[in-house]
Amino acid sequence: MSLIRIENLARHYVMGTETVHALRGVSLSIERGEYLAIMGPSGSGKSTLMNLLGCLDTPNEGVYELNGENVARMTDNELADIRNREIGFVFQSFNLLARSDALHNVELPLIYAGLPPKERRERARATLANVGLGDRMHHRPNELSGGQRQRVAIARALVNSPSIILADEPTGNLDSKTGVEILGLFEELSRRGNTIIVVTHEEEVALHSRRVIRIRDGLIAADEINREQRAVVGGAAVALSGITPLFIA
Amino acid sequence: MSRFREMIEMIRMALNAVRTHVLRSSLTILGIFIGVFSIIAVMTGIRVLQSNLESAMSGLGANTFQFQRSPAIHFDDIDWEKILRRRRFFAANMKRIQEKSTLAQAVSATASFGVGEASSKFARTNPNITGVGVTPDGFITQNWTVLDGRGFSEADDTSGRRVCVLGADLAEKLFPLGSPVGQSVKFCGISYNVIGLLARRGSLFGQSRDNFLAIPLGTALRLYGQSLSLSIQVQAPGRDTYQDVLEQARGAMRTMRRVEPGIEDDFEIVSNESSVGQFRDLTSAIRLGAAVISSIALLAAGIGIMNIMLVSVTERTREIGIRRAIGARKRSVMIQFVAEAILLSEIGGVLGVIAGIAFGNLICFLVQAPPVIPFDWAAIGLGICSAVGIIFGTYPAWKAANLDPIDSLRYE
Numbered sequence: 001m002s003l004i005r006i007e008n009l010a011r012h013y014v015m016g017t018e019t020v021h022a023l024r025g026v027s028l029s030i031e032r033g034e035y036l037a038i039m040g041p042s043g044s045g046k047s048t049l050m051n052l053l054g055c056l057d058t059p060n061e062g063v064y065e066l067n068g069e070n071v072a073r074m075t076d077n078e079l080a081d082i083r084n085r086e087i088g089f090v091f092q093s094f095n096l097l098a099r100s101d102a103l104h105n106v107e108l109p110l111i112y113a114g115l116p117p118k119e120r121r122e123r124a125r126a127t128l129a130n131v132g133l134g135d136r137m138h139h140r141p142n143e144l145s146g147g148q149r150q151r152v153a154i155a156r157a158l159v160n161s162p163s164i165i166l167a168d169e170p171t172g173n174l175d176s177k178t179g180v181e182i183l184g185l186f187e188e189l190s191r192r193g194n195t196i197i198v199v200t201h202e203e204e205v206a207l208h209s210r211r212v213i214r215i216r217d218g219l220i221a222a223d224e225i226n227r228e229q230r231a232v233v234g235g236a237a238v239a240l241s242g243i244t245p246l247f248i249a
Numbered sequence: 250m251s252r253f254r255e256m257i258e259m260i261r262m263a264l265n266a267v268r269t270h271v272l273r274s275s276l277t278i279l280g281i282f283i284g285v286f287s288i289i290a291v292m293t294g295i296r297v298l299q300s301n302l303e304s305a306m307s308g309l310g311a312n313t314f315q316f317q318r319s320p321a322i323h324f325d326d327i328d329w330e331k332i333l334r335r336r337r338f339f340a341a342n343m344k345r346i347q348e349k350s351t352l353a354q355a356v357s358a359t360a361s362f363g364v365g366e367a368s369s370k371f372a373r374t375n376p377n378i379t380g381v382g383v384t385p386d387g388f389i390t391q392n393w394t395v396l397d398g399r400g401f402s403e404a405d406d407t408s409g410r411r412v413c414v415l416g417a418d419l420a421e422k423l424f425p426l427g428s429p430v431g432q433s434v435k436f437c438g439i440s441y442n443v444i445g446l447l448a449r450r451g452s453l454f455g456q457s458r459d460n461f462l463a464i465p466l467g468t469a470l471r472l473y474g475q476s477l478s479l480s481i482q483v484q485a486p487g488r489d490t491y492q493d494v495l496e497q498a499r500g501a502m503r504t505m506r507r508v509e510p511g512i513e514d515d516f517e518i519v520s521n522e523s524s525v526g527q528f529r530d531l532t533s534a535i536r537l538g539a540a541v542i543s544s545i546a547l548l549a550a551g552i553g554i555m556n557i558m559l560v561s562v563t564e565r566t567r568e569i570g571i572r573r574a575i576g577a578r579k580r581s582v583m584i585q586f587v588a589e590a591i592l593l594s595e596i597g598g599v600l601g602v603i604a605g606i607a608f609g610n611l612i613c614f615l616v617q618a619p620p621v622i623p624f625d626w627a628a629i630g631l632g633i634c635s636a637v638g639i640i641f642g643t644y645p646a647w648k649a650a651n652l653d654p655i656d657s658l659r660y661e
Binding site: 076085108111 | 254255258265269567568570571572573574575576577578579580581654655658
C-alpha cells in the first residue's frame with residue numbers, strides 16, 4: 001500500500017465573482033521512504049498541493065489517502081491530529097516561536113500530542129542533538145543563525161516521528177552554503193527511511209531528490225525519476241553524527 | 250490526564266505571554282484591580298464596623314431589650330420634635346414594669362446624671378467622665394462583670410448610699426497602682442466610696458466604654474432630682490420567651506403611657522439585634538453604591554481585556570498558524586487565549602482583594618477593633634474576575650481559534 005494515494009484531486013477558490021482553479025485533478029501516489037520534489041512556477045498550484053498534502057486544507061473533489069485513511073473527508077479536529085502525528089512541516093521562513101527557546105519549540109508538537117513533560121523534554125533534547133544543536137537548546141531563534149533556525153525547525157518536524165516531512169522552500173531564506181548543509185541533512189534523513197517531500201522552484205534543490213514532479217496550471221506536467229541525483233557528502237555526515245534510531249522508529 | 254497536562258501547559262503559555270508585554274498587561278490588570286479593590290475595601294470596612302458593633306453593641310446583655318425615648322441609630326429624616334415631646338420614663342414606670350412583667354427575669358433602670366471631672370487622691374481626669382445611676386439588676390441586664398469588690402445591693406439603692414463602681418479605664422487613671430476598692434472618688438463635687446471595679450467592655454466606634462462611674466439609681470435620684478430621664482431594661486429568661494416578654498412589657502408600657510390602641514408607640518424599644526439590623530439598613534446604601542461602582546469598573550476593565558486580547562490575537566496570527574500546523578486543535582488555541590484573559594483578570598483580582606482587605610481594615614485603627622478577613626467576599630471577587638476573563642476573553646479566543654491556518658502562516 002502506498003503511503004500517499006491521490007486521485008483526481010481538485011481545489012478551487014472563489015474570489016469575488018471569479019473562481020480560481022488552483023488544482024484541476026491531480027493523481028499521484030507516493031511510497032514510503034521516497035525523496036520527492038514538487039516543482040512549478042508561482043501560480044502553478046504547487047502551494048495548494050502542498051497545503052492539501054499537509055492536511056492544512058481539504059480538496060473540493062477527489063480522494064486523498066494517507067496511510068490508507070481518507071483525509072479528504074476528515075473533520076477539523078481529526079486533521080489537526082493527523083498533522084500532529086503524521087506530518088512534519090519545514091517552512092521557508094522557519095516559523096519558530098520567537099519567544100520560546102529551541103527546546104520548547106521542538107517540544108511543541110509533543111505538547112499537543114499530550115506527552116508527559118519529562119518524556120517530552122527527553123525526546124526534544126535527543127532530536128535537537130541529532131540535528132547538531134545539542135549546545136544550542138536554550139537559545140531563542142533570534143540568537144541562532146539562519147541554518148541553525150532551520151535545523152530547529154527540522155528537529156520540530158522530526159520529533160513526533162511523522163510519516164512525511166513536508167518542506168516548503170526549505171533553503172529559500174538561506175545562503176547557498178547553508179542551503180547545501182540543510183539539503184545534506186535531508187539526504188541523511190532520507191537514507192534513514194524518512195519520506196521527504198520538498199516543494200521548490202529551484203532546480204538546484206530539486207536535483208537532490210530522487211523523483212521530481214512538475215506542476216503547471218493545476219495539473220501534473222511531468223513525473224520523472226531523477227537519474228543523476230546530486231549528493232552532498234561530508235557536511236551532512238558531520239551534522240548527523242551521533243544519530244539515534246529515533247528517526248527510523 | 251493529558252487534558253490536565255494541556256491545561257498546565259496553557260497556563261504556562263499564558264503566563265509567558267503576560268510576562269512578554271509587561272506594560273500592556275499591567276495597564277489591563279489595573280482596571281480589574283480598581284474594580285475589585287473598591288468593592289472589597291468597602292465590604293471589609295463595613296464588616297469591621299459590623300463585627301465591632303455586634304461584639305460591643307450598646308452593652309445590653311443576652312435576650313435584653315431597653316425602653317428609651319430616642320432610637321439608638323437613626324436616619325436623617327427623623328422627627329426630633331416628636332421625640333423631644335415624648336414623656337420621660339420615671340422610677341415609677343420601672344416599678345410598674347417590674348410588677349407587670351411577670352415573665353421577665355430581670356428589670357432594671359439606668360439614668361445618666363452628669364458628665365464631669367473625677368478625682369482620687371492620686372489623680373484627676375479630664376471633665377469627660379460620664380456618671381450613671383443604675384439599679385442592682387442593671388448589672389445583669391447590661392452584662393457588667395464585677396472584677397473586684399461587689400455590685401450594688403437593694404439597700405445601696407433604697408437608702409441612697411454614696412457608693413460607686415468604676416469602669417476599667419477610669420479606675421486605671423484614678424488608681425494606677427492598686428485596687429480602687431475601698432478608696433474614695435470625687436465626682437462633680439460629691440465623694441463616693443468605691444465598692445467595685447468592672448471588667449473591660451472595650452470600645453465602640455472608637456469611643457471607650459469604660460470611662461464611666463456608676464452609682465445606685467436611688468442615690469442619683471436623691472442627689473440630682475426625681476426628674477432624671479430613665480432608660481428601662483428588661484431581660485427575658487431565654488430566646489424562646491423573648492417575644493412574649495417583649496409584648497408583655499410593651500403592653501404594660503403602652504397602658505401606663507396611655508397610648509390608644511392603633512396608635513404607634515411613643516417610645517423606642519432597642520436591643521442588640523435591632524441595632525445591628527438598623528446598622529445593616531444604614532450601610533446597605535453604601536454597599537449598593539460600592540457594588541455599582543465596581544461593576545462599572547469591572548465592565549470597563551473587561552472591555553479593556555477584550556481589546557488587548559484582540560490586539561494580541563492579531564499580533565500573534567503567525568504563531569497561531571504555526572500551532573495549528575503542528576497539530577493544535579481549535580479548542581487548544583481557544584483555551585490558550587481564554588486562559589490568558591482569565592490570568593490577566595485574576596492577577597488584577599488577587600491584587601485587588603489583598604489591597605482591598607488591607608485598606609478596608611485601616612478603619613480598625615479608627616475604631617480600635619480587630620481586623621477582619623472577609624473570605625466570602627474574597628471568593629466572590631475572584632469568582633467575578635474569572636467570569637470577566639471568560640466573558641471578555643471568549644470572543645478574541647474564538648477569533649484566534651477560527652483563523653485559517655494557511656493564511657495565518659503567511660501573515661506578516
